[in-house]
Amino acid sequence: MQGFAMFSAVFLLCCQLCVSWSNARPSARNLGPMNNRPIIGILTQDVVDDEMKPFGKTYIPSSYVKYLESAGSRVMPIRLTHTPEEYEDIFKRINGLLLIGGASALETSDFSRVAQIFYRLALTANDAGDVFPIWGTCLGLQLLTYLVTGENLLTKTPAENMALPLNLTAEAHSSQMFRSFPREVMTALTHEPLTGNFHNYGVTEKTFMDNKELQSFFSILSTNVASNGAVFVSTMEGKKYPFYGVQWHPEVNRFMWNTKMSFPHSPNAVRVSSLLAEFFVNEGRRSWHSFSSPEEEAASLIYNYTPTYSANFTSYQQIYFF
Numbered sequence: 001m002q003g004f005a006m007f008s009a010v011f012l013l014c015c016q017l018c019v020s021w022s023n024a025r026p027s028a029r030n031l032g033p034m035n036n037r038p039i040i041g042i043l044t045q046d047v048v049d050d051e052m053k054p055f056g057k058t059y060i061p062s063s064y065v066k067y068l069e070s071a072g073s074r075v076m077p078i079r080l081t082h083t084p085e086e087y088e089d090i091f092k093r094i095n096g097l098l099l100i101g102g103a104s105a106l107e108t109s110d111f112s113r114v115a116q117i118f119y120r121l122a123l124t125a126n127d128a129g130d131v132f133p134i135w136g137t138c139l140g141l142q143l144l145t146y147l148v149t150g151e152n153l154l155t156k157t158p159a160e161n162m163a164l165p166l167n168l169t170a171e172a173h174s175s176q177m178f179r180s181f182p183r184e185v186m187t188a189l190t191h192e193p194l195t196g197n198f199h200n201y202g203v204t205e206k207t208f209m210d211n212k213e214l215q216s217f218f219s220i221l222s223t224n225v226a227s228n229g230a231v232f233v234s235t236m237e238g239k240k241y242p243f244y245g246v247q248w249h250p251e252v253n254r255f256m257w258n259t260k261m262s263f264p265h266s267p268n269a270v271r272v273s274s275l276l277a278e279f280f281v282n283e284g285r286r287s288w289h290s291f292s293s294p295e296e297e298a299a300s301l302i303y304n305y306t307p308t309y310s311a312n313f314t315s316y317q318q319i320y321f322f
Helices: 002-023 062-069 084-091 110-127 139-149 170-174 183-191 205-210 212-217 267-284 294-300
Strands: 039-043 058-061 074-078 097-099 134-137 155-164 195-202 218-225 231-238 243-246 318-321
Touching (some): 039 062, 039 110, 039 267, 058 062, 062 074, 062 267, 062 318, 074 084, 084 110, 097 110, 097 139, 110 134, 110 139, 134 139, 139 195, 139 212, 139 218, 139 231, 139 243, 155 231, 170 218, 195 231, 205 212, 205 218, 205 231, 212 218, 243 267
Parallel strands (some): 097 134, 134 243
Antiparallel strands (some): 155 195, 231 243
């Protein structure tokens, strides 16, 4: 009996260890040395709203800047007026690119034109082992699909001012984006309205699956249902390249507060935002691009600009105008 009791105790301990191991998720890639001073570029976007036009020609909402800074990155604003050669120089200095949401045209805007330059540079760099991640939020996700296919694949997928849970796919749990998420957060993502949606157009799941270029380039990590019943791609990531897209807005969960907008602010919503910001900044830490001098670096950062209070005429708390 004593031997049986000892066997039972050992067996129970092994079971507990197995549960612990099965619940564990890698917190990051096995990267080796990392760049702990990453700088992520944010591409400015054309001002289209009449209320914003008196302040500048292009802009970046401060929520995106704070989102990246909160995860340990600095930010370089990238204007739309440089030459291709100047963009190549910028590319060699920054450690990743964020394409923000907004209303620029996929096919004709300067936002799209400049994004295409960085996209091609990133493809070449990553193919050579020089890691350069790109993240697209809302319009940024839509732009990534255009850059990959050369086609505007958008259709009506209205989800305007809606907070939604995600319909995660099987690929989500093994994805780079979500693999470090604790199990309880993954569960919350599928049951709680943690993702803020503010769009009228998107890429439907059917359009994605019917397009061979998209299928071969990206994995769908989640879908959602629009108010018109259309099923749209809400989260995706590159199969080969460190390119990521969300149709929703993780930055609003912590940095936007307009009471008329469905900005998720629950503890789990804040946690999701934090985890995704840390994930993308950690992807940027894999890049060793750098400025030629501390002085050049300091002069390029967004600290040189002052945001404008904008909550009285937009849904943003603050905006950087250029």
